[in-house]
Amino acid sequence: MKTENELYDVAIVGYGPVGATLAGLLGQEGLKVLVLDREADIYPLPRAIHFDGEVMRIFQSLGLKDKVLEISRPGIHGMHFVNAEGETLLVRAGSNESGPNGCANNYYFHQPQLEVLLREKAASHENVTLRLSTELIGIQEQSDCVELTAQNHNTHASSHYRVKYVVGCDGARSFVRNTMNSPMENLGLRQQWLVFDVLLKQNVELPPYTIQHCDPARPMTYCNVVDNRRRWEIMVMPDDNLEELVKPENIWKMLERWINPEQADLERAVIYTFNSLIAQGWRKGRLMLAGDAAHQTPPFLGQGLCAGIRDAANLYWKLTSIIKGNASDTLLDTYESERSAHVHEVIGLAVYLGSIIQTTDPDKAAERDRKLREDGCREFFMPVSQLGEGLWDSQRKAGGQLFFQPRNREGIALDDLVGNRFAIVHTDKAGFNKLEDALAERANIVPVELDNQEVGNWLAEKEAEFVVLRPDRYVLGTGKNKAQLQALLSLVP
Numbered sequence: 001m002k003t004e005n006e007l008y009d010v011a012i013v014g015y016g017p018v019g020a021t022l023a024g025l026l027g028q029e030g031l032k033v034l035v036l037d038r039e040a041d042i043y044p045l046p047r048a049i050h051f052d053g054e055v056m057r058i059f060q061s062l063g064l065k066d067k068v069l070e071i072s073r074p075g076i077h078g079m080h081f082v083n084a085e086g087e088t089l090l091v092r093a094g095s096n097e098s099g100p101n102g103c104a105n106n107y108y109f110h111q112p113q114l115e116v117l118l119r120e121k122a123a124s125h126e127n128v129t130l131r132l133s134t135e136l137i138g139i140q141e142q143s144d145c146v147e148l149t150a151q152n153h154n155t156h157a158s159s160h161y162r163v164k165y166v167v168g169c170d171g172a173r174s175f176v177r178n179t180m181n182s183p184m185e186n187l188g189l190r191q192q193w194l195v196f197d198v199l200l201k202q203n204v205e206l207p208p209y210t211i212q213h214c215d216p217a218r219p220m221t222y223c224n225v226v227d228n229r230r231r232w233e234i235m236v237m238p239d240d241n242l243e244e245l246v247k248p249e250n251i252w253k254m255l256e257r258w259i260n261p262e263q264a265d266l267e268r269a270v271i272y273t274f275n276s277l278i279a280q281g282w283r284k285g286r287l288m289l290a291g292d293a294a295h296q297t298p299p300f301l302g303q304g305l306c307a308g309i310r311d312a313a314n315l316y317w318k319l320t321s322i323i324k325g326n327a328s329d330t331l332l333d334t335y336e337s338e339r340s341a342h343v344h345e346v347i348g349l350a351v352y353l354g355s356i357i358q359t360t361d362p363d364k365a366a367e368r369d370r371k372l373r374e375d376g377c378r379e380f381f382m383p384v385s386q387l388g389e390g391l392w393d394s395q396r397k398a399g400g401q402l403f404f405q406p407r408n409r410e411g412i413a414l415d416d417l418v419g420n421r422f423a424i425v426h427t428d429k430a431g432f433n434k435l436e437d438a439l440a441e442r443a444n445i446v447p448v449e450l451d452n453q454e455v456g457n458w459l460a461e462k463e464a465e466f467v468v469l470r471p472d473r474y475v476l477g478t479g480k481n482k483a484q485l486q487a488l489l490s491l492v493p
């Protein structure tokens with residue numbers, strides 16, 4: 001058995017997009033990070049295909065926005081729920097305009113390309129150590145550290161590591177979660193679907209937007225991914241024989257309305273079980289969970305990856321504050337309370353949409369269509385990014401909300417002005433000068449003057465002169481005088 005003497009700050013178990021994002025964010029803060037992954041390389045086939053504007057903003061905080069823009073496609077046409085007769089029942093509208101995060105609200109991408117960028121970023125930090133083909137097989141929590149045992153898949157040799165904290169980004173069957181003994185709450189949707197990706201060989205007239213085909217005879221999803229990639233997801237029906245269903249000839253038959261094998265190559269076809277699960281206990285002592293290890297959503301909102309990347313953004317600055325000695329580790333108790341509220345809401349909406357899409361009884365489908373028609377409410381919106389109880393001021397308007405990303409007069413975006421720190425945003429230099437001495441000796445908080453109409457209006461609406469933002473861009477609180485500023489600063493680790 002090989003034992004490394006080094007005491008790592010954080011071990012990340014699982015080097016998928018969530019683990020790689022967290023490694024990049026912690027690496028950027030100078031922490032000593034160990035990444036373990038059982039696989040030798042990136043999984044080469046597509047899985048997640050969609051992320052939202054908040055997630056693009058997190059990539060921006062890694063300095064990756066331009067590169068991610070090159071490999072992704074803004075989803076400007078929205079998502080349409082259409083019944084068997086072709087009638088649109090419900091829409092998540094798209095938009096050509098930049099959204100509140102200073103970019104499009106939706107993007108489509110090919111997961112292996114995104115992972116290359118995230119891994120390049122993580123590996124660019126010499127304080128990030130990668131151990132690939134290395135499977136975690138033992139976790140022993142001690143009072144001052146965690147001892148990990150891992151086995152290399154090539155040499156079969158075991159190694160031993162000591163780390164201060166462990167984050168399990170190790171997927172739905174998480175070893176870390178099993179060790180923590182955190183049960184999963186089931187929000188009610190569990191259904192097999194056939195997921196397959198095609199590569200177009202020629203121009204084929206297909207819709208530019210995502211379609212949820214709410215056809216009781218065979219619910220399906222169609223997505224225009226990126227470049228020549230297209231995805232279909234097909235619900236497995238009770239009489240289906242799974243072995244038969246995945247055969248290319250049967251897949252092409254189900255697609256013949258739209259496309260044929262002369263026009264595209266089938267890249268992969270896989271049966272997935274869509275789940276709606278949330279772990280109870282995302283942190284136990286020095287162990288934490290993120291991504292699919294903590295929650296799994298049906299894909300109808302394209303939010304699985306987004307939730308995991310948000311976890312990474314919520315965790316990295318808390319771990320950094322604790323490891324640098326600026327906060328006690330009780331700060332980690334805010335991780336689940338802040339994140340799980342939003343995760344519940346998003347999965348709840350995906351489960352509701354699933355109940356619309358997955359209606360297979362024709363009478364119930366007719367009733368569903370009648371009700372949706374009657375409601376007249378044909379557009380639905382994504383839940384706002386709002387933290388559950390945690391490190392933010394619940395007494396003030398907008399506390400715990402994701403702040404938007406305005407630009408200054410020179411066109412520089414807020415997050416680029418601030419970096420990954422706490423910030424105080426205000427519009428009025430003269431007024432703020434009177435408060436500024438409250439900031440003395442708080443070098444970790446950046447004051448930002450943004451003489452911007454949108455920010456002025458936002459503050460006025462909240463009856464505030466300034467807003468204090470956390471490194472993950474969520475609102476710590478708003479205020480208009482020194483006492484309120486001091487109260488907020490006392491929360492900053």
Ligand SMILES: O=C(O)CCc1cccc(O)c1
Nearest residue numbers: 050079210221299300301302
């Ligand atoms: O565009 C969206 O809002 C999400 C699209 C999506 C992505 C993947 C699967 C799915 O059912 C929907």
